[in-house]
Amino acid sequence: MHDGHDHAHPLRPDRDEHPGYYQVMATALRELLLEKNVFTAEELRRQMEKMDERGPHLGARVVARAWADAAFKTRLLADGPAACRELGVDIGPTRLVVLENRPELHNLVVCTLCSCYPRALLGLPPDWYKSVNYRRRAVREPRAVLEEFGTRIPDGTAVRVHDSTAELRYIVLPMRPAGAEGLDEAALAALVTRDAMIGVALPKAP
Amino acid sequence: MRRAHDMGGLPGGPVTPEEHDYALWEKRVDAMSVLIGNKNIFNLDEFRHAIELLGADAHEKLSYYERWVYAIAHNLIQRGVITVDELGRRMTEVEKTGRT
Numbered sequence: 001m002h003d004g005h006d007h008a009h010p011l012r013p014d015r016d017e018h019p020g021y022y023q024v025m026a027t028a029l030r031e032l033l034l035e036k037n038v039f040t041a042e043e044l045r046r047q048m049e050k051m052d053e054r055g056p057h058l059g060a061r062v063v064a065r066a067w068a069d070a071a072f073k074t075r076l077l078a079d080g081p082a083a084c085r086e087l088g089v090d091i092g093p094t095r096l097v098v099l100e101n102r103p104e105l106h107n108l109v110v111c112t113l114c115s116c117y118p119r120a121l122l123g124l125p126p127d128w129y130k131s132v133n134y135r136r137r138a139v140r141e142p143r144a145v146l147e148e149f150g151t152r153i154p155d156g157t158a159v160r161v162h163d164s165t166a167e168l169r170y171i172v173l174p175m176r177p178a179g180a181e182g183l184d185e186a187a188l189a190a191l192v193t194r195d196a197m198i199g200v201a202l203p204k205a206p
Numbered sequence: 207m208r209r210a211h212d213m214g215g216l217p218g219g220p221v222t223p224e225e226h227d228y229a230l231w232e233k234r235v236d237a238m239s240v241l242i243g244n245k246n247i248f249n250l251d252e253f254r255h256a257i258e259l260l261g262a263d264a265h266e267k268l269s270y271y272e273r274w275v276y277a278i279a280h281n282l283i284q285r286g287v288i289t290v291d292e293l294g295r296r297m298t299e300v301e302k303t304g305r306t
Contacts, residue, residue, distance in 0.1 A: 019231070019301075019306060020272070022268065022269075022271075022272035022275040022276065023231050023275075023306070024297050024300050024301050025275050025276075025279055025293070025297055026231055026234065026235050026238075026271075026275045027231075027300045027305055027306055028293055028296035028297045028299075028300045029238065029275070029278060029279060029282070029288075029293070030234060030238060031296060031300070031305075032288050032292065032293070032296055033238065033242075033282075033287075036287065036288075038241075038242070038245065038247060038287065039238075039241040039242075039245065043241055044234070044237055044238065044241065047237035047240055047241055048233050048234065048237045051233060051236060051237060052233075110214075112212070112213060112214025112215075113211055113212060113214070113254075114211060114254065114257070115270070124228060124236070126223075126224075126225035127224045127225045127226060127270075128221055128222065128223050128224050128225065130270055131221065131222075131224070132213060132218060132265060133218040133219050133220065133221045133222075134221045135213050135214060135218075136213045136214065136215065136216045136217065136218035137217075137218045137221065138214075139214045139215050140214075140215045140216075140217070145221055148220055148221050149221070149223065163214060166250050166251070166254060
């Protein structure tokens with residue numbers, strides 16, 4: 001499984017000792033924009049903190065609430081951003097559509113043009129989501145791609161692929177796994193992985 | 207005509223579940239681009255357009271955030287926020303002093 005916890009993260013060398021051309025450019029841009037007061041050092045620091053605070057735990061909280069509270073689920077499917085705000089998660093200016101998995105329908109999210117992703121709920125996207133092969137193939141042979149993630153969707157279940165845009169982001173509401181009845185929301189949230197909310201995996205079994 | 211970024215549906219190889227912990231410089235670039243957008247220095251479509259103009263090579267030669275750095279610089283120059291000379295001089299200085 002590739003939920004960001006069960007396997008080692010290969011570290012790309014950060015090359016801070018010998019920065020490349022574009023890293024030098026990034027430093028130069030940052031210095032110039034600070035000097036020109038386009039933004040302040042404090043604003044930059046806060047934005048980076050905000051980024052670090054975001055992650056799949058937020059999406060998992062939303063999914064767990066939807067599993068536990070049918071009225072919340074109805075509101076979530078009708079108006080994703082408003083329902084997320086109830087849990088203190090601000091989606092920002094983009095639209096958000098929540099895709100409900102059902103026994104007859106499995107949803108998968110991709111951004112074929114680039115890397116659009118529900119960052120407010122999942123944090124920054126993993127490299128494979130931005131990769132050429134995922135972007136090319138997710139819309140062409142989604143079942144084969146799912147198999148590469150170890151996810152087998154029964155033949156009787158339709159697979160629907162949703163291509164994100166800069167203005168419209170998607171998140172999958174997975175089906176609550178069997179045996180999860182009676183778990184509290186924290187225990188439910190622990191079953192919800194990032195990859196399950198992208199649609200390349202299923203939630204963990206309780 | 208289909209441009210390089212418009213790759214949905216083309217044949218491709220296996221998806222390898224790669225990821226890495228974002229480096230400090232990558233987080234800074236990401237944060238800068240969000241702040242630039244919030245302050246309406248240039249918009250997301252201009253940003254995407256610059257990346258899309260990079261063409262097919264860019265996916266092989268540049269990393270994801272390297273493409274972002276290019277797009278930020280391109281738009282800041284287009285908008286007159288900075289000049290090419292100014293950026294060039296500052297890059298020379300940054301490289302000489304090893305600032306990150």
